[in-house]
Each structure stands twice: as structure tokens, then as C-alpha cells.
Amino acid sequence: xxxxxxxxxxxxxxxxxxxxxxxxxxxxxxxxxxxxxxxxxxxxxxxxxxxxxxxxxxxxxxxxxxxxxxxxxxxxxxxxxxxxxxxxxxxxxxxxxxxxxxxxxxxxxxxxxxxxxxxxxxxxxxxxxxxxxxxxxxxxxxxxxxxxxxxxxxxxxxxxxxxxxxxxxxxxxxxxxxxxxxxxxxxxxxxxxxxxxxxxxxxxxxxxxxxxxxxxxxxxxxxxxxxxxxxxxxxxxxxxxxxxxxxxxxxxxxxxxxxxxxxxxxxxxxxxxxxxxxxxxxxxxxxxxxxxxxxxxxxxxxxxxxxxxxxxxxxxxxxxxxxxxxxxxxxxxxxxxxxxxxxxxxxxxxxxxxxxxxxxxxxxxxxxxxxxxxxxxxxxxx
Amino acid sequence: xxxxxxxxxxxxxxxxxxxxxxxxxxxxxxxxxxxxxxxxxxxxxxxxxxxxxxxxxxxxxxxxxxxxxxxxxxxxxxxxxxxxxxxxxxxxxxxxxxxxxxxxxxxxxxxxxxxxxxxxxxxxxxxxxxxxxxxxxxxxxxxxxxxxxxxxxxxxxxxxxxxxxxxxxxxxxxxxxxxxxxxxxxxxxxxxxxxxxxxxxxxxxxxxxxxxxxxxxxxxxxxxxxxxxxxxxxxxxxxxxxxxxxxxxxxxxxxxxx
Numbered sequence: 001x002x003x004x005x006x007x008x009x010x011x012x013x014x015x016x017x018x019x020x021x022x023x024x025x026x027x028x029x030x031x032x033x034x035x036x037x038x039x040x041x042x043x044x045x046x047x048x049x050x051x052x053x054x055x056x057x058x059x060x061x062x063x064x065x066x067x068x069x070x071x072x073x074x075x076x077x078x079x080x081x082x083x084x085x086x087x088x089x090x091x092x093x094x095x096x097x098x099x100x101x102x103x104x105x106x107x108x109x110x111x112x113x114x115x116x117x118x119x120x121x122x123x124x125x126x127x128x129x130x131x132x133x134x135x136x137x138x139x140x141x142x143x144x145x146x147x148x149x150x151x152x153x154x155x156x157x158x159x160x161x162x163x164x165x166x167x168x169x170x171x172x173x174x175x176x177x178x179x180x181x182x183x184x185x186x187x188x189x190x191x192x193x194x195x196x197x198x199x200x201x202x203x204x205x206x207x208x209x210x211x212x213x214x215x216x217x218x219x220x221x222x223x224x225x226x227x228x229x230x231x232x233x234x235x236x237x238x239x240x241x242x243x244x245x246x247x248x249x250x251x252x253x254x255x256x257x258x259x260x261x262x263x264x265x266x267x268x269x270x271x272x273x274x275x276x277x278x279x280x281x282x283x284x285x286x287x288x289x290x291x292x293x294x295x296x297x298x299x300x301x302x303x304x305x306x307x308x309x310x311x312x313x314x315x316x317x318x319x320x321x322x323x324x325x326x327x328x329x330x331x332x333x334x335x336x337x338x339x340x341x342x343x344x345x346x347x348x349x350x351x352x353x354x355x356x357x358x359x360x361x362x363x364x365x366x367x368x369x370x371x372x373x374x375x376x377x378x379x380x381x382x
Numbered sequence: 383x384x385x386x387x388x389x390x391x392x393x394x395x396x397x398x399x400x401x402x403x404x405x406x407x408x409x410x411x412x413x414x415x416x417x418x419x420x421x422x423x424x425x426x427x428x429x430x431x432x433x434x435x436x437x438x439x440x441x442x443x444x445x446x447x448x449x450x451x452x453x454x455x456x457x458x459x460x461x462x463x464x465x466x467x468x469x470x471x472x473x474x475x476x477x478x479x480x481x482x483x484x485x486x487x488x489x490x491x492x493x494x495x496x497x498x499x500x501x502x503x504x505x506x507x508x509x510x511x512x513x514x515x516x517x518x519x520x521x522x523x524x525x526x527x528x529x530x531x532x533x534x535x536x537x538x539x540x541x542x543x544x545x546x547x548x549x550x551x552x553x554x555x556x557x558x559x560x561x562x563x564x565x566x567x568x569x570x571x572x573x574x575x576x577x578x579x580x581x582x583x584x585x586x587x588x589x590x591x592x593x594x595x596x597x598x599x600x601x602x603x604x605x606x607x608x609x610x611x612x613x614x615x616x617x618x619x620x621x622x623x624x625x626x627x628x629x630x631x632x633x634x635x636x637x638x639x640x
Contacts, residue, residue: 215494216503222491225480232433232478233553234466234495243501289482 035198039191047262050194052302053201054258055282059294060208061251062279067288068212069244070224071135072143074276075150078130079123079249081157081271083256086119087112088171088266089164095176108176108187116257123253124246126153131245135238138227150276157268170267173260188261197258204254205295211247212291220244252279281322285329287336296337384446386411386589387432387470387557388454392441394427394613401427403613404441409557411446411589414579416600418593419610420634425593426475428610429559433472434465445470446556466495471555471588473546475562481535485526485545488534489517492552517552523585524548524578540571544578551582560592564599572599579603601625609633 017025038049062076091111098114099107134145157165165171175187185192211217222230223237231237260266269275278301279294286297304325308318333340387409394402402424409415419425430436432443437459444454445468457465480488493513494500508514521527524544529537534545543563550558563579564572576599583590583603594600600607600621607624609616611633617624624630 210506211503213507214503214505215499215507216501218487218491218507219494219500221483221487222480225482226478228435228462229474229478229480229549230491230495231462232466232472233492233549234463235491235500236461236463240500247503 039194043190046190046194048302048306050190050197050262052299053197054255054262055278055302056295056298057201057204057255057258058252059279059282059286059298060205061248061253061255063283063288063294064208064211064220064248064251065244066280066283067290067293068217068224069220069241070227071138071241071245072280073134073146073245073248074143074273074280075130075146075148075153076249076252076279077271077273077276078150078153079127079252080256080259080275081153081266081268082123082126082249083116083119083253083258084173084260084266084270085157085165085171086122086253087115087257087260088173090115090118091173091175092171105179109178112175112187112261116254119257119260120250120253123249123256127246127249127253131242131249135241135245147273147276150271150273153271154268154273157271165266165268168268170265170269173264173266175261175264188264193261197262200254200258204251208251209291216240216243281326283336284326285336287333287338287340289335290338293336293338296341300337384411385409385454386446387591388444389432390442390444392428392431392443393439394424394431394436395439400613402431402438405610405613405615406441407608407615407618409589409591410606413605414583414590414592414603415606415608416592416594416604417608417610418595418597418600419616422612423610424613425610426561427613429472429561429593432465432559433470434460434462466553466555469554469556470559471550471553471557472559473550473561473563475565475593477539477542477546479534479542479545479549482533484531484533485537485548486517486521486530488545489520489526489548489552492549493517493520496553520548520552523582524551540567540574543567543571543575547575547578547582551586551588555588558588558590560590562593562595564594564596572596576602597625 014025017023018029020026039046041049058076058080061079062073065071065073065076094114095107095111098111101107102110130146130149134142134149137145158168160167175193177184177186187193187196212220219230219235219240222233223235223240227237230240256270259270282297282301283294284297285300286295287293290296301322304321305318308321309315314321329336335343385408388407390406392402392405393400405424405428417425417428427436431438434457442456442458445457445465446452447455447468455468457468457470460468480491483491490507490513493516494507497510497513499510499513518527521530524547526541526544526548529541534542537545543565547560547563550560560579563575567575579590579592580603582588592600592603604621606618607621608618609624609627609630616633617627617630619627
């Protein structure tokens, strides 16, 4: 009984907040409307935006470990690939079995859901031992061991000792069509897959947001700031890092599942270090110290790449543009795009509500960019 | 008169160098004990041995379990977080707080650790009313209420030193090791921190152990002084006895003048 009144109260509160002015709720509503409208946009734009959402979730999961806990992983491609291969193998090997059990009409959907769960489970199974070993190391050594695990996964997938991954070709991912009550739709149709991705990514993002604002996430931030101080307060730093590693890998695994469906293939390149680097680059461009940093960074990354691809003469050099952009961000905008935007907003609106923003996690980015704030690497003095 | 912390023949060897050489002390809960000594006497190494940051080459450490008359339990080979959970807390000579977080968030981390809710990833960090009340109480006790929501990297040195103390106290320790609480402070800040330490010692159950370079502070707050020199105990006793001891003045004037 109390639950229903709670929901009623919440809806009323939400309504009041929307009519109240430019509140968070009104922006949220507009954002949701934008997402719905986008589904009716040009087909390629729908695809590009879906791509952005998947990369955003990839970077967001990565940043749980980097920006929030202070560990730079160069091997998260392993978990991206884990999710993709998990669903790809289920679709290939168990698809026909499911069709027999639940009927061919609904089976593609069932297979997709089961495949996603298997992909996620596979990632967790891999992340438990990999994380356990990796968190024994810190800083550059942590980056190197995760890089090594990523490349180990890469060669295992290519060598394919168990005959599961189909070597360098990867596994084709065919999502199929669902037939229910006479109407049928393809899961992999751009607009359908877009809607599915929006729901999954929003839910996962909300989950990550809850985690970083929970007691667990608070302890993560403390470990980022000073691991030895945290352990002197009774926190088992290694264990906490391990748990964060697994959680971070799981989020990346969900992104990997979505990637497989979007690209229609699970390919070994997903676990190559250059894929892991996408998460790093997107996070750095967006701003690792902000929750929204990796999301904004993924947006900038993909849309700049798309912009460049419109000019065939430039396209051959798109990596050069990114190199230049990255140098500019690292040198002049340590807080990334989000930090730059907040700075701009503060300049335009006056400095007063600078600290009122719920998204901000630290006191960085005041008036000038010169105050040194290399937060994620930890303020460890010893 | 209860012993809350005890070491027996504690020794730490770094290669050829013996940084701590057979130190046996007993800390009593009715006194503020100061550990003093010239630079390089082994004070910080001694603290690092007690708190599990370094493993002793030899010897043993015991800590009273729970406040008010628990048994002594051995913590010789415990890891830092286990030592802290057992009830031994410390503050650092070089300020070591969570700079990027606010004062309140700093204390919240310590309370989460103490309440053992660090693995709770479903509730809101700020959602536990009794936890928030505890934080508020501690901020008030240490005089940090006014700057509670300030990010620590914008605080003054003296304020940071106070946060350092608040953090260590937030886990409700039996024994509180303070490593040079007045390091780098101006005279006003020193007076403030000394009166804070006195107040806290009266209000709380924790037993205070202090290392300090400032002799005025040492004589002011200590009931008992242990002098370390070259890794071993040179003298111990009441401030009156120790500071008039010729060997002590010699050790100080011999290496660096105070």
C-alpha cells in the first residue's frame, strides 16, 4: 500500500519539478523526447547514435575503475570482446535449440536475452581471476598487466584452441526476426536495435550512477585519492579494487553484447589494445573526474570521426586529428570537455553556482585551468 | 591502569641499517604518551611497524581489543586495514587525507569503513540518517562544522591537519597514534591543535600517543615521554625526569639542535 502512495508522490513531485523551471527533471524529459525523436531520423544517424551509446557505456564502465578508483586499465577490450563473443557463441550454437524449445516465432528474442546474460556471465567469470591478479599491482604496472591480459585474450581468440571463436574471421551475429501474432520485426533493424540499445544503456548508466553514489562508490573515490590513507581507516583496498574491477568489467561486458548485435559480428579486434584505447581516449577527452565525462567524450570521439569521414581527403588522416585533439586536451583542458563546458558556463553565468552542480565530484577547474588537478592518478604523497 | 598497546623487542632491519632496535614499550590508557627523538631516531618507522605498513624483522605487538578492558591480541603480522579494524588509528606527519573530497565526505568514508558498509552499492551514501548524525557529531567535536562542505584541496594547512585528526577518530580507535600533529603549523594553529588534543583526550575513550618535535607541545600535553635515539629507547618517564636527563639533551644537541 505504501509503495503505491510512494509512486504517486514521486510522480506528483516530478510533475511539480518540471513545471517549476529549468530543473534537472525538465532536462531529463527533454532528453527522453530527443531520444524518441531521433528514432525517426535518417537511418545512418540512428546507427551512428546507437554506436555512440555503446561506446559511451564502454567508456563509462572503464571509468568506474579509472576516474573513480584511480586504476588505469589498458585491457578492458578483453571484457568488451567477452560480452560480444558470449552472445555470438550462444546465437550460433544454441539458436536452433531455442527455436525448438520456445517456437521459432519468439526464439530470436529469447536467444538474444539468454545470449546477453551468458555474455555478461562470461565476462564476470573472466574478470574474477584477471582482476584478482591485476589489483596486486598499481599505477603503470597495473596498466601493463591489464594490457598483457587483453593481448593474451586477443591471441587466444585468434589461435582458437577450443574451436569456439572462429579465429581471425570472428563470429557472424545474426539476430533474426521475431514473429508474434502475425506481426514480425527484425531485432537488428536499425530503429529496433536503437530502441533496445537506448533502454539497456540508460538502465546500465543509471546502475553505474547508483554505484558511484553509494557507500561502495564513496570508498572507491577515497581509494583514488589516497590508498594508504584508506587502508589506515580499515578499508581492505585490494579487495575493494578487485570488486570494482569486476563491476567495471561487467558494465563493459554489457556494452560488448550490444556491440556484437550492432556490428553483426564478434571479431578479435575487440580485445586488441587499440580497442581498449578507445575507452581511455573517450574518457580523457570527456573528463575522467565527471560522471558524464566518458559519455560526452564518446560523443565527441564518434561525431568528430564521422565529421572527418565526410571529407575523403582528410579521412586517411583521422587519427592525426585525434592525436592533435588529445594533446590539446591533455595540455590545456585537464578536466576534459565537461570541465571546459562547466568552466564556460561559470564564466557566462558568473561563478556562484559552480559547486552546486551535482555532477561535479571535485573542486578542480576553478577559475583558471592552471591549478594542477591530475586527480585520477591519486594524490598519494609518499 | 590498563595496558592498551604493547611491543616486545621490536626490531626492523633495512639491509645493514637497524632502524628500530629492540623497542619494548607499554602504553597505558590513563596517560598521553609522547615519543620523541632527533630526526632519524626511528619514530616514523616505529609507527609504520605498529600500523602494519612495515613488517617487523623481529619482535611482537599486542593491542587491546575493544575499548574498556578487553584482552590484548597480537597484531604483529596484521595488514594495515586489519590493524585499523582492531582499533589502532593513526594520523600522518605529511598530511594524508582525501584531498579531492569535501571534509564531510572524508569523514563519511571513515564512518562507512567503521560501520562495515563499504560493499553496499545499492543504497545512497548519504541516505543513512544515523551515519549522517555520527558524521555531524564528529565534525562538531573537531570544530569542522563550518567548513564541512569545502573540498579539502582548498583548505588551509591547519584545517587539513584537523581533518587528519577527525579521520583517525572517526573509526573510534582504542589507541590513536599522532605523527607530529603540529608539523608545519604557525603558532596560532599550534595553540588551537594542542587545546583540541587535550579536549579530545578528555572526551573520548581513545588513548593518545604522540610523536612531536615541538618541545613546548611535548611538555604541555604529555604525561609520559619515551625518548628514541638510533632506534632504541634512550630514556622514559615523566616530562620532568626525562627533559632534565643529560643523555637526552646530549642526543638532541649532538645531532640536531631544537
